[in-house]
Amino acid sequence: MSDNVQKVLRQEPTHKLRNSLIILFILAMTVWSILAIDYQGVNDLGVTVVRNIARFLVWPDSNPNNPVIAKYLFSLERFAVPYLMLETIMIAFIGTLLGAFISIPFAFLSSKNIVGEKRSLIGATVITMVRTVPIFIWGIVFIRVQGGAMAGVLAIAVSSIGMISKLYIEVIEDIDEGILEALDSTGATAFQKIRYGIIPQLTANFLSVSIYRFEINVRNATILGLVGAGGIGFTLIDALGSFNFGIVAVSLWGIIPVVLLIEYFSTKLRARLT
Amino acid sequence: MRFLQAIKETFVPSSITTRQGTDVLPPKPVLPYILIALTLMTLLAAQVTDFSLIVLIQRLFNFQLGPWGIVKRFFPVDWAYWPEVIAPILETIQMSFLGTLIGSILALPAAYLASQNLTKNKWVVNGVRTTLAVLRTLPILIYAVFFKLIFFLGALPGTIAIAVFTFSIVAKMLYERIETLDMKAYYAIESTGATKLKSFLSALMPEVRPIFYSLSLYAFEINIRYAAILGYVGAGGIGFILDNAMKNLPQNTRTIVILAFIFVTVVIIENTSRLLRRRLA
Structure with missing residues (x-):
């Protein structure tokens, strides 16, 4: 044995x-x-930075000369964290919404079972090109439409097209054509076939994809501020660069719970949808 | 009146009487409520972000001041610039590779500690999970800015930022997969008196290994695109020359060359990685 x-x-x-x-x-x-890394040791400031960030994260008002909690964390001013987080979420929301709609034609025009194997390659290439352009480039280009949050919305929308339409395509290529044949046999018109045969098969999955992308976009929207496209990013990155640890701490106090909550609800919602 | 009736029907449909004479109440519709909520949310979002379709359309077709004004400056493309793009793009690949490697290797023990079926201590499981969740909330760029303050400019802060991000996502995806594994072999080996770690290594590792490789490759695919923007904050890679090319008017014609290099790199890496992942699955 x-x-x-x-x-x-x-x-x-x-x-x-x-x-x-x-x-x-x-x-x-x-x-x-x-070989790419040339280690020059830890910056003299490095230790101070880590210690300060840790200290301020626990209690943002650690610098008595510059109390930040009342001024930035619990205030409805436009420069304070609650408004900036609202702006960040709204940029992600409307950007995802736009991206989800723009992706629908893109996805249909790149699905093998709709336009055929060869022509789907054209669409797939265009989608990849859009996807590989870094989000900051979109931000800078769209600042020409309108600076601030609206540029962020458009950058989020366009940079979402890549992933959303790629996932849409998978859903579309999974359509059960037996249902369409069954509808055909009942004498359904083309419109009825779309309404009762195709849309019900797509809606739940499309929604799930969009919600998933929204989650990612909230995170992306927190950095768009670097190029002047709105959101909390500018405040956070600027404060980090100028060693304003109180502001860094309150910004993180704003970002981390909000993103955690959104991730939690997004997972719950998507589990119910599929 | 018919109109009001139609509105009422969409929200509270009245019961349908079948031919047998029984009343059937149709399911309560949710779609109208969702649509109303979405519309309100969109209106609020448009208000907060100053979003306006009119401005968008006006500007998109304004070829002087609109976005096309910037795109136009990218042409004619300065293809002669390409030799100078090679070093930064290689650096981007190096950073992503090393960051992914370090992050993935660290993710393995973290995933072990975060799996409910392997680690019985609730505190450890929840602690590791919460840490991972908190780490995941911040984008790579923020980590890069942070590590840039600790170390000096260059590829090192970018690499560490990528490692942290990779660690947080690979560990999460890995423990989710580990929890769906069949545990029979594990218990069988454990019952022979082997330690938990040994049982894991001999019973589950053969199954975990391909999943782990696949997730790491997937993270590498994502990282290569994130690494392209780290140069914006001075954390190494191609983002630095991309930022310069966009900022300085005379260098604008270089932008497309750099984007083309990113495109080719991403396509090659994604396709190779997908091929490998399909073979692993």
């Missing part, structure tokens, strides 16, 4: 050569990648 087990085990292919080649490749890549 034990001999047989040993024999079968020995007959199994071990892939020794393949595995060692892979390991060699990864090691080579690692060594090559380490």
Whole structure:
């Protein structure tokens, strides 16, 4: 019995050569990648920065000369955290909404079962091109429409097209065509076929994709401020750069719970949808 | 009156009498309420973000001042610039690779500690999960700004930022997958007296390994695109020359060259990674 087990085990292919080649490749890549890093030691300020961020995160008012909690965390001014977070979420919301709508034609025009194998490649290439352009480029380009939050909305919308339409395409290519044939046999018109055969198959999944992307977009919207496209990003990054740790702390106090809550509800909602 | 009736029907449909004479109440509709909520939310969002379709359309077709004004400056494309893009794009790849490697390796023990079926201590499981969730809330760029203050400018802060992000997402996806594994072999080995870690390594690791590789490759795909913007805050990679090319008017013609390089790199890496992941699955 034990001999047989040993024999079968020995007959199994071990892939020794393949595995060692892979390991060699990864090691080579690692060594090559380490070359990119020139370690100059820890910045003199580094320790101070870490200590201060930790201290202010626990209690943002640690600097008695510059109390921030009342002024930035619990205030409805436009420069305070609640309004900036509202703006960030709203940028993500309306950006995702726009992106989700723009993606519908993109997705249909790139689905194999709608336009055929070859023509779907054209759409897929366009989608990849849109997707690889970094979000800041969109932000800067759209500042020409209107600076501030609206540029952020458009940047979020366009940069969402890539992922949303890619996931839409998967849903569309999964359509059960048997339902359409069944509708055909009842004598349904083209409009009725779309209304009762296609839309019900797509809605839940499309919604789920959009909600998932909204979650990502809230995070993306927190950095758009760097190029002047609204949201809390400018305040946070500027405060980090100028060692204004109180503001850094209250900004993080704003971002972290909000993003956690959104992630929680998004997961709950998507679980119910699918 | 017919109109009011129609409105009432959409929200509270009246019961339908079948031919057998029984009353059937149709299901309560949710869609109208969702649509109303979405519309209100959109109106509020448009108010907060100053979003206006009119401005958008006006500006999109204003070829002088609108977005096309910027895009026009990218042309004619200065293709002769390409040799100078190679070093930064290689640096971007190096940063993403090393960051993904470090982050993924650290994610493995974290995923072990966050899996309810492997770690029985509730405090540890919840503690690790909460830490991961909090780490996930911040985008890579914020980490890059933070690590740039601790270390000096260059690829190091970017790499660490990518490692932190990779750690948080790979660990999360990994523990979700570990919890769906079949535990019979694990318990069988544990019952022979092996330690928990040993049982994990011999019973579950063969199943976890391909999942782990696949998730790490997936993270690498994502990271390469994030790494492209880290240069905006001085954390290394191609973002730095991209930022310069956009900022300085005479260099605007270089933008498309840089974007083309990012595009080619992302396409090559994504397709290779997808091929590998399909073989792993």
